[in-house]
Amino acid sequence: MTEVFIYDHVRTPRGRGKKDGALHEVPTPRLAARVLEAVRDRNGLDTARVDDIIFGCVDPVYEAGAVIPKAAAFEAGYSFQAPGMQISRFCASGLDAVNLGAAKIAQGADDIVVAGGVESMSRIGMGMSGGAWYMDPSVNFPAYFMPQGVSADLIATKYGFTRDDVDAYAVESQRRAAHAWDSGYFKNSVIPVKDQNGLTILAKDEHMRPGTDMQALASLNPSFQMPGEMGGFDAVAIEAHPDVERINYIHHAGNSSGIVDGAAAVLLGSRAGGETMGVKPRARIRAFANIGSDPALMLTGPVDVTEKLLKRSGLKLSDIDLFELNEAFAAVVLRYMQAFDIEPDRINVNGGAIAMGHPLGATGAMILGTVLDELERRDLNTALVTLCIGAGMGTATIIERV
Secondary structure: OOOOEEEEEEEOOOEEOOOOOOOOOOOHHHHHHHHHHHHHHHHOOOHHHOOEEEEEOOOOOHHHOOOHHHHHHHHHOOOOOOOEEEEOEOEOHHHHHHHHHHHHHHOOOOOEEEEEEEEEOOOOOOOOOOOHHHHOHHHHOOOOOOOHHHHHHHHHHHHOOOHHHHHHHHHHHHHHHHHHHHOOOOOOOEOOEEOOOOOEEEOOOOOOOOOOOHHHHHOOOOOOHHHHHHOOHHHHHHHHOOOOOOOOOOOOHHHEOOOEEEEEEEEEEOHHHHHHHOOOOOEEEEEEEEEEOOOOOOOOHHHHHHHHHHHHHOOOHHHOOEEEEOOOEHHHHHHHHHHHOOOHHHEOOOOOHHHHOOOHHHHHHHHHHHHHHHHHHHOOOEEEEEEEEOOOEEEEEEEEEO
């Protein structure tokens, strides 16, 4: 099997996913094109040598449809010889794009792949692509379908996390993200989004609220109690987990991931591909895996896929220096830390989606890059990146510095 290396990665800042967000006026292909341009320009990449462009996009409809990475490649001025592919595994789409690119390189099919993702949630709302999981009773009954926030509150109830626990985690995410930005930890990987005149639209993550404290979060009402109680999803959760008598609703906008716009790209290649580009590798893809998990808990897939990946790779938890887990909801990370007894200073050390936001199809590629930068900054070796996924799945990747 051919070794697969990470040569570079970039991301845009995350813009608030609302009509008054800074990136709302930027069409989805332009947002994706921005990271393609940066990968090309930073590495002197001959785009005619790019064997594939693979991007995750969870709602690939309207302007984000019709193979968005190929559309973005046209806008970015890539060679017409560079093909494109669009994939979706809900929130893990950006990481799965990287894993798919790595698999193609490992098999010898490709030498150079640009992988990543894009989501413009201010322009195309979450769920606009529809789907049987949401809408068809023959699917959502056996899937124990419920809003993800209800599942997050089910996890918190089942595993004993309180409102103070999740709020304290959210405050720390905000603190860590602000510290990372203030310390310049993202300066080499976050590229500004500019308008057609070259003026900067956004250069820094827009969703952050660094002044957040426990008192401010205490004033927020739970977001998922009404759909849980009035929509009947309580009954679905308790039917799936009868050991739970009632759901304790504790998640709200302040301790859940933010809705944002953003794009990310990772430059992958074989050793021969790197020699062709004339650039040095920064890390190798050591192993990756996917798994299906409890569909009612839905968001515990990172625990299950981590167990599978460690077994498959022959590594132990003690071999992993840093963990990066998407902060879909605070209880997701708390359950992961609980399951593996992970110290807080080894996971999401620069904050996460609670502070900076979760641009669905791009997040997996973003957090992969974040943890690679941090491995280099701390002179550490190995990291595990993972995300929870709608309908009960998990994706994880282990990277190792070169």
